[in-house]
Amino acid sequence: MNDARPLLVAANLVKRYGGLVATDNVSLTLDAGEVVGIVGPNGAGKSTLIGLLGGATKADSGSVVFDGQDVTQAGAAQRARLGIGRTYQIPRPFLNMTVRENLLAARYSLFPFVPKAQAIAACDRVLDRTGLLDVADLATRALPLLRRKRLEVARALALEPKLLMLDEVGAGLVDSEVTELIELIRSLKGEVDGIIIIEHVLRVVRECCERLVVINFGRTFAQGPTRDVLASDEVAAVYLGTSHQPRAASTDVQTDGLMRAVATRADTPSTASAPTRVPAGPAAITAKTPGRMILELEGVHAGYGQARVLNGIDLAVREGEVIAVLGINGSGKTTLANVISGVVRPSAGSIRVDGKAVAHGPHRVTALGLSQCMEGRRIFGSLTVEENLMLAARGARAPEMRERLDHVYALFPDLRERRSNAGTSMSGGQQQMLAIGRALMARPRLIVFDEISLGLAPVMMDRLYQALGELKRTGLTMLIVEQDVERALDLADEVHVMEHGRFALSGATDSIRNDPRLRDLYIGTAD
Structure with a gap:
């Protein structure tokens, strides 16, 4: 791969679900060797974006170029074969299979004709790398949450990705487990060409990402060095919702009728005092x-x-x-x-x-x-x-x-x-x-x-x-x-x-x- 060429270029991605525009002309460039975080409030469109990049979600418009190749029309399986690996917010292993068998399933999907011994050796290297080799023969359903998160990463690595996308890998973990996860992510930087982290546990992006992209209402709101983005008052306002201004309440609302409708349930007398009538507006x-x-x-x-x-x-x-x-x-x-x-x-x-x-x-x-x-x-x-x-x-x-x-x-x-x-x-x-x-x-x-x-x-x-x-x-x-x-x-x-x-x-x-x-x-x- 030519290191002077961006690993990933996504341009003007749009995805609509009925009347909801989940992703609105989002563009993203990832250079070789970068670890980039994508953050934003709940409902901002982050998971839709990772679906668009990985091919699980089809864009209504826009383009995705990966490693110099236009993959806009390629599905998730084809993009995985080209080198885009991802995890999911909720671990989705095959619970009745062993940990090693979960990796073998991923490995054989990419290398179907590799001898079994060679496939096992490759999977065991990944398991060792992700701290799971000691439970390789254990049924996956017996793993605690942190190890299931590690298994999500391991299954993605079994595909030998150039780009690794981690979707909410920190969710549900306690602080000590987040620390272990951060150490794992940092150690992977030299093994893949680029990493994208979508995360609400901001400690993860703060300690792992050199650059952050903030998504809000489906659009790119801000981007830059991680320290600068997290210190921004404007970004804080996005998370806190402080950018709105209180508006006068609509005069179309029929307050008297509503008082009769919801002040009490039909079958339950209310003991609350009568509400004070006040001017409109929150x-x-x-x-x-x-x-x-x-x-x-x-x-x-x-x-x-x-x-x-x-x-x-x-x-x-x-x-x-x-x-x-x-x-x-x-x-x-x-x-x-x-x-x-x-x-x-x-x-x-x-x-x-x-x-x-x-x-x-x-x-x-x-x-x-x-x-x-x-x-x-x-x-x-x-x-x-x-x-x-x-x-x-x-x-x-x-x-x-x-x-x-x-x-x-x-x-x-x-x-x-x-x-x-x-x-x-x-x-x-x-x-x-x-x-x-x-x-x-x-x-x-x-x-x-x-x-x-x-x-x-x-x-x-x-x-x-x-x-x-x-x-x-x-x-x-x-x-x-x-x-x-x-x-x-x-x-x-x-x-x-x-x-x-x-x-x-x-x-x-x-x-x-x-x-x-x-x-x-x-x-x-x-x-």
Whole structure:
């Protein structure tokens, strides 16, 4: 290979998913010998980009040139044969095969006619290199998480790549394991021609990458030497969401109707005091005296298999409160939301609603008046907008169903106009309106909003948070799980900032807003 020629040149890559532009004219150049990090907030388009570079995702437009060869039309298998290797966020080994057999499967896909002894020798060299030779004959399902992460790297190296792309290899690891991973990545620099690291554990990119590229809303936001990028106030603003300006709330919202709709559940009297009517706009919302305790978590631990995600969460939510749970992707926010909604069973600790222990299961939690607006929207594409809404209120009589629909349409007029359209035919922002409206149709006492701003343009985020401001004025209790700090702080009464599955910072909104540790937690410089 000619070292004067870039190893990889990606130009003006575009990828759309319906109304969502996941990657918007992103260009990237990687020189031979470079280790480049790609960072950005959740939903920025990083994983889509690595799919475009590796060939797993087909671009709508743009080009990819690898080692001087145009591979734009080549699929993932062909690019792997040419020398592009990658790992995945979630390790995907063959669990019933041994560690060595996992590498052999990768090796034979590239070198199908190599004698077995030669293939085994090549795989064992990779296993030795990645610290796995001692477990070569062990069934993969017996490996702990760090070793599964190492196996992901080893399988990619078995393809003898020129370019190694590491996608969220640090996710789910504790600090000591991250240290081991960093040592492994650093040691690989001389064995491949280039490395691209997509990572939310910023310690990994800070210690491994010479250059960083920041992606935001599918576009390249900033790039340069790692130290300079991480020190940038503009980059910090991307992670914190401080680049937006509060806007006046829409005058189309019919607040009186919404108060009747969501201030109380139809079958549960409310003891909260009547909400104070205040001028429109999130910044104008004033805190109310919270009512009785609705939700309590004590010492909650949870994870996925061997991945430990929550590490002792204590949380209390009272009637009428708006609680924000913040943190970068991978800190445990969505897992916490799923534990509260009954989707994920905690491994330890207790969850109580109205002072009583909650039996596991989403249907049991929903019956207690808790609802979740899930990350990713989960719209039923085969149903119309109105059918998606009605599904959440099944069992309600016709007059009650119509009243609930009218209240949702008052909050989101876009949905009324498109009520006969397929749910997934709308833009990403309109689909998020539908997801919020569907959660409201159940008349919950408490809604968990999980990353509702994910992947949306700032103007659409503003519209959604204006709607949440109106819901706060009705007295609806909300738990907002969010990465966009400023929008959440404009709305919340109390804030918890997560790091490594724990609340690293907690307090009233103003104290958190002015705490210098907040920025440290988001840009990875906290101790």
